Amino acid sequence: PGRGANVADPKYGPVWITSALGNENVTAIGTDPAENPEHAWKVVRTLKGQGGGSLFVKTHPESKNLWVDSPLNPDTKISQSVAVYDINNLDKGFEVLP
Known part of the structure; x- marks a missing residue:
């Protein structure tokens, strides 16, 4: 899917978060080998999303939210909404x- 999002996880430090096209997983991978070597390049969290079919995970430096879509999910209610x-x-x- 899309490039994912980089966020500062309160427990694991800097992480890269990506979604899965084929399942509900939203996965966070540690990205700071200098300050958090024990978590670097390892899966530190797997969040439950709305379901498969996700293409994009987004955030913004000024936002406290992480946005995950699922436009390819066969359930119309899911495909036309966003998990925040x-x-x-x-x-x-x-x-x-909505």
Whole structure:
């Protein structure tokens, strides 16, 4: 899918987050070998998404949110919505918009 998103995970430091086209996984991989070598280049979190069919994971430096779409999901309700995670509380799960 898309290039993913880079965020500062409150527990693991800098991570790269990507989604999966074929399943519900939203995966965070540690990306800071200098300051967090124990987590570097390893999966540190696997979040549950809305389902397969995700193409993009996005955020913005000024935002506390992580946005995950699923436009290729066969369920119309899922394919026409976006899952929004709080970057500071990723374990909480997501809110669905709209």
